[in-house]
Amino acid sequence: MILIIGAGLSGLLTAYRLKKEGIPFKILEARPRVGGRINTVYGKDNTPVEMGATWFGAQHTYLKALLEELGIEYFEQYMDGTVFFQPFSTSPAESIQIPSQPPSYRISGGSSNLINTLYQKLDEKDIILNQSVKEIKFHNNSVQVITNEVFEGNRVVLAIPPKLWAKKILFEPNLPENLISLAEQTQTWMEDSIKIALTYKQAFWQQADLSGTLFSNTGPITELYDHCDHERSKYALCGFINSSFKQLTYKERRAKVIDQIKNVFGEKAEDFIDYEECIWSKEENTFEASDIALYPHQNNGNPIFSKSFFDDKLLISSSEAASEFPGYMEGAVYSANITAKKIITANVDYRK
Structure with a gap:
């Protein structure tokens, strides 16, 4: 045994x-x-959002071989459209060109699949x-x-x-x-990460030729990405917030996240269905x-x-x-x- x-x-x-x-x-x-x-959470509309491990690359050959062995599909991370960067808290988010990089992939149906x-x-x-x-x-x-x-x-x-x-x-x-x-x-790995995700009725960012990607030096969000499902029939944004924000209450943290994405993506960002978060430093296991x-x-x-x-x-x-x-x-x-x-x-x- x-x-x-x-x-x-x-x-x-x-x-x-x-x-x-x-x-x-x-x-x-x-x-x-x-x-x-690995922890995929499903909200009110059953949109899979990742509170844990999410992305992998073409170089991750053992994981890819396992997915193929088990008959599980995977798909490329959506990155089409404008990317935003917030360098300073005193200045608005600016659109940037990011250098061409190898694609990242996500597991169809969520990592928990x-x-x-x-x-x-x-x-x-x-x-x-x-x-x-x-x-x-x-x-x-x-x-x-x-x-x-x-x-x-x-x-x-x-x-x-x-x-x-x-x-x-x-x-x-x-x-x-x-x-x-x-x-x-x-x-x-990830022991001090905070993941957040917001689900929506529509991918309003895609409709406006935005990628849904945000990089920020100011926080609370440090990275945010399009998090729609493989079929692009469920819509979400997902990313990380600065670990220092674990000191705030849930209500305070949530309000700051919403305020930031509204400032970057406009009023439609406030019209979300679910807000999910996971503070990994509060997970004793x-x-x-x-x-x-x-x-x-x-x-x-x-x-x-x-x-x-x-x-x-x-x-x-x-x-x-x-x-x-x-x-x-x-x-x-x-x-x-x-x-x-x-x-x-x-x-x-x-x-x-």
């Missing part, structure tokens, strides 16, 4: 690969939902939600994972950000000091305070995370642990593929 900690992209994909080989597993997830930092597709290919009984892991004990021939219950297996996979397991889980025996120290100083300030992607992909511990009973698999594209969906897929391959190979050797 393989015990997988975390039902994000890495954990679910690891499980999917194991299931195809007939290797038993259980996923233990602290949240009441699957997906981790990938999560839900993987989830549906697993047995529901093998994924246990609301299981916050407190302790992991390694014995000669087994591993115990302790939540409010005790789960026993022969291997455990840590499919959550390193800082979380380093600071929240007790290990017996202790993990190597250098591993814990490095994990505590590994930045969790994503955010854990750092002892020292960490820079983006600090220690992501460190070679130590590719090692196994306690006679191969402990494996590390998460986006931050990936040696390629760590911190992104691509990293989560890469990490899961590598981890599953290690377990499958060991299982074959064991059976011989």
Whole structure:
């Protein structure tokens, strides 16, 4: 039995690969939902908006291969029309030409389409939600994972950000000091991000030859993009606001966001259906305070995370642990593929 900690992209994909080989597993997830930092929210008119991971590029070949394997479509981020830039709070937004860049892509039906597709290919009984892991004990021939219950297996996979397991889980025996120290100083991607999205009855920006794209130095919004669905039948704008605005109340933050987009895009921007936001630093299963300030992607992909511990009973698999594209969906897929391959190979050797 393989015990997988975390039902994000890495954990679910690891499980999917194991299931195809007939290797038993259980996923233990602290949240009441699957997906981790992938979280597509559906408002009153069922428009999918991303509160978590959203974009990927042509260079993200493992993610693209997985989408093709599962029969999930993806589409290019809409960027046609005028782009706005706000350099100073004292000056209005100005239209700019942005240099030609490789396109970004989004998953049709929302990023959670990938999560839900993987989830549906697993047995529901093998994924246990609301299981916050407190302790992991390694014995000669087994591993115990302790939540409010005790789960026993022969291997455990840590499919959550390193800082979380380093600071929240007790290990017996202790993990190597250098591993814990490095994990505590590994930045969790998006841990201090604030995502916002507004849905509309029409893509009023497209009708006015605007791309829906805004870059701002003044805030609260720092980046905003067209967020219509693949068919362009559901309409939204989605982006990031400066993390310092988490200090404000929801009402204050929302009012400032609306005021900014109205100033940039005109009165029609105020006529929205839904306003959604996610402050990731308030998500206890994503955010854990750092002892020292960490820079983006600090220690992501460190070679130590590719090692196994306690006679191969402990494996590390998460986006931050990936040696390629760590911190992104691509990293989560890469990490899961590598981890599953290690377990499958060991299982074959064991059976011989």
